[in-house]
Amino acid sequence: MAKGIWIVIEQNKAEIRNVSLELLSQGRMLADKTGDPLVAVILGSTVSKLAGIVTPYGADKVILVDDENLADYTTGAYTSVLNKLIRKEEPQAVLLGNTAVGKDLAPRLAQRLGVGMASDCTGMEFDEESFLTFRRPIYGGKAFAQVIANARPVLATIRPNTFPIALPDTARQAEVINETAEIDSEDLRAIVKEIVLAASQRPELIEANVIISGGRGMKGSENYCILESCADVIGAAVGASRAAVDAGWIEQKFQVGQTGKTVSPTLYIACGISGAIQHLAGMGTSKVIVAINKDPEANIFNLADYGIVGDLFEIVPLLTEEFKKLG
Amino acid sequence: MDIVVCLKQTFDTEAKIVLNSNGKIDGTGVNLIMNPYDEFAVEEALKLKEKFGGQVTLVSMGGERVTESLRTALAMGCDEAVLIQDPDLESPDEWVTAEVLAKAVSKIPYDIILAGRIAVDDGSGQVAIRLADALKIPSVNCIIKLEVEDGKAAATREIDGGTELIEVRLPAVLTAQKGLNIPRYPSMMGIMKAKKKEIKGMTLADLGIGAADLPRKMSITKFSLPSPRKGGIKISGEAADAAKELARILREEAKVI
Ligand SMILES: Cc1cc2nc3c(=O)[nH]c(=O)nc-3n(C[C@H](O)[C@H](O)[C@H](O)COP(=O)(O)OP(=O)(O)OC[C@H]3O[C@@H](n4cnc5c(N)ncnc54)[C@H](O)[C@@H]3O)c2cc1C
Numbered sequence: 001m002a003k004g005i006w007i008v009i010e011q012n013k014a015e016i017r018n019v020s021l022e023l024l025s026q027g028r029m030l031a032d033k034t035g036d037p038l039v040a041v042i043l044g045s046t047v048s049k050l051a052g053i054v055t056p057y058g059a060d061k062v063i064l065v066d067d068e069n070l071a072d073y074t075t076g077a078y079t080s081v082l083n084k085l086i087r088k089e090e091p092q093a094v095l096l097g098n099t100a101v102g103k104d105l106a107p108r109l110a111q112r113l114g115v116g117m118a119s120d121c122t123g124m125e126f127d128e129e130s131f132l133t134f135r136r137p138i139y140g141g142k143a144f145a146q147v148i149a150n151a152r153p154v155l156a157t158i159r160p161n162t163f164p165i166a167l168p169d170t171a172r173q174a175e176v177i178n179e180t181a182e183i184d185s186e187d188l189r190a191i192v193k194e195i196v197l198a199a200s201q202r203p204e205l206i207e208a209n210v211i212i213s214g215g216r217g218m219k220g221s222e223n224y225c226i227l228e229s230c231a232d233v234i235g236a237a238v239g240a241s242r243a244a245v246d247a248g249w250i251e252q253k254f255q256v257g258q259t260g261k262t263v264s265p266t267l268y269i270a271c272g273i274s275g276a277i278q279h280l281a282g283m284g285t286s287k288v289i290v291a292i293n294k295d296p297e298a299n300i301f302n303l304a305d306y307g308i309v310g311d312l313f314e315i316v317p318l319l320t321e322e323f324k325k326l327g
Numbered sequence: 328m329d330i331v332v333c334l335k336q337t338f339d340t341e342a343k344i345v346l347n348s349n350g351k352i353d354g355t356g357v358n359l360i361m362n363p364y365d366e367f368a369v370e371e372a373l374k375l376k377e378k379f380g381g382q383v384t385l386v387s388m389g390g391e392r393v394t395e396s397l398r399t400a401l402a403m404g405c406d407e408a409v410l411i412q413d414p415d416l417e418s419p420d421e422w423v424t425a426e427v428l429a430k431a432v433s434k435i436p437y438d439i440i441l442a443g444r445i446a447v448d449d450g451s452g453q454v455a456i457r458l459a460d461a462l463k464i465p466s467v468n469c470i471i472k473l474e475v476e477d478g479k480a481a482a483t484r485e486i487d488g489g490t491e492l493i494e495v496r497l498p499a500v501l502t503a504q505k506g507l508n509i510p511r512y513p514s515m516m517g518i519m520k521a522k523k524k525e526i527k528g529m530t531l532a533d534l535g536i537g538a539a540d541l542p543r544k545m546s547i548t549k550f551s552l553p554s555p556r557k558g559g560i561k562i563s564g565e566a567a568d569a570a571k572e573l574a575r576i577l578r579e580e581a582k583v584i
């Protein structure tokens with residue numbers, strides 16, 4: 001019965017994304033309950049050495065598909081390859097991170113396989129019959145749905161920062177299997193012409209452990225440097241409210257909320273943000289929320305674990321200095 | 328250039344979510360809107376129509392009230408609408424919705440299918456991409472820029488940490504991300520004209536689908552509401568002291584720095 005829990009590992013230029021390690025760590029605990037093998041599946045070009053990197057996080061088996069055509073992620077090629085592997089090996093669950101890649105790949109793959117999928121999950125566990133059930137936020141986090149597939153396999157994408165990364169066990173051994181990429185020609189119709197990556201040294205917003213966000217209270221684009229200086233001291237990513245984005249102070253890609261990014265950091269610092277329901281939709285699962293706002297009545301104080309009523313232009317630089325002192 | 332736009336009607340983003348006595352989401356009295364991302368899809372379709380001519384057809388699956396959002400999109404300038412409504416479409420999953428939309432769309436000529444990247448109610452982000460696969464055509468997800476020429480689309484899509492330019496041969500499904508455009512408001516004239524435009528009702532039978540053809544792949548076993556976040560500690564005092572205290576708490580008590 002138990003046929004395996006698969007984690008589709010996301011890597012970029014041989015760097016494995018944190019969310020993949022989070023899934024391996026949590027997958028290990030699930031696999032231990034049912035005796036399912038935990039399988040890490042890695043697609044890419046010259047990725048063979050990654051097997052050794054994922055094994056300590058809990059994989060029993062690593063499936064490697066090394067092919068030039070897989071160097072950059074493309075919907076078609078990745079769907080083609082995974083569709084065939086999954087049909088052949090019949091795992092009971094295939095888990096991906098809810099990242100740009102996961103969000104694009106998982107629905108396509110689910111449809112190709114004719115199976116169900118749970119998106120952007122923030123919890124998963126086995127039911128009495130060893131079917132995986134998932135907990136997922138709906139209505140921008142204003143409710144949760146518990147969902148289950150009516151047949152196996154089930155696909156799911158899991159929100160980054162939902163599960164902790166386990167301590168690596170370097171003594172762990174995994175069976176490594178090399179598979180060849182079989183890509184249907186009709187899956188090669190979309191061509192990646194260009195990839196432009198921002199030069200920023202800051203963490204990616206959706207995976208960041210700490211985020212410092214600025215809203216309308218920032219008053220202008222020139223003031224975001226205040227947040228950036230603070231972010232660089234604590235290794236944070238910078239975010240924004242829609243009001244700041246729509247004012248043209250900061251790019252859309254930094255927007256947090258219902259029509260922006262969904263984030264789940266350990267610490268979210270909201271500066272000059274009132275705490276509208278649509279903003280909360282994007283950061284409500286943050287573990288600790290801090291608010292800096294000059295209006296004591298601002299709704300953000302009803303959500304924040306810690307708040308300072310004051311002028312952000314005064315408080316944030318002071319806070320940056322204090323963070324520096326903490327080292 | 329013929330364009331299909333997949334439109335879903337959703338709860339207003341301001342809506343308060345409550346559960347009814349059966350433990351299901353209670354929609355009574357909730358204000359309904361066009362899914363915000365679908366507004367970007369509608370706008371992009373209209374821009375393409377202005378440039379290349381052709382028809383923009385809206386396709387939606389849902390209840391009677393969806394006609395409200397369809398009228399809005401017709402008033403913005405779309406030409407026709409199809410609304411698929413059927414008692415056997417209660418609690419569809421994403422697979423069901425995609426299969427049904429695929430059947431409906433197959434009856435309409437199209438070069439491009441535009442949709443939202445995600446619906447703000449179920450937050451799935453699956454239906455449009457599944458639709459593309461059901462129709463066996465490529466898709467580009469989460470686009471913020473689109474150029475169409477010679478039967479090809481060059482779409483810039485958002486990826487983690489940057490953007491990616493993808494070229495696809497049409498037909499293709501493209502899903503809209505915020506930033507793609509700024510949706511227009513319906514004009515008075517548009518609203519008048521929309522009253523005369525057709526919203527064509529369709530049932531599963533019209534699409535040649537039997538209820539038994541649509542076994543749900545996923546079931547929702549339970550809805551729940553999150554325990555609301557509570558306001559915590561407000562740190563008072565002089566700015567310098569407050570900042571110092573906050574840094575201390577984050578390090579020593581919350582242990583998050
Ligand atoms: C369909 C839809 C989708 C939406 N999606 C999103 C979304 O994805 N993300 C999002 O954020 N919003 C979204 N919104 C908008 C949302 O409703 C709010 O309008 C928005 O979040 C407000 O942004 P803000 O908090 O920055 O601005 P405001 O509400 O104007 O608040 C600014 C705050 O800054 C404070 N302030 C001003 N000056 C200072 C100072 N010097 N020091 C300290 N504090 C100061 C003020 O007291 C105030 O509380 C959406 C709305 C709709 C209808």
Ligand SMILES: Nc1ncnc2c1ncn2[C@@H]1O[C@H](COP(=O)(O)O)[C@@H](O)[C@H]1O
Pocket residue numbers: 333334335362364365386387388389421424428441442443444445446447449450451452453454455
């Ligand atoms: N019932 C529906 N009718 C028409 N289009 C839909 C429907 N459900 C989803 N879509 C389209 O698919 C997109 C993504 O929806 P979802 O997968 O539900 O998040 C939406 O923005 C719509 O464009």
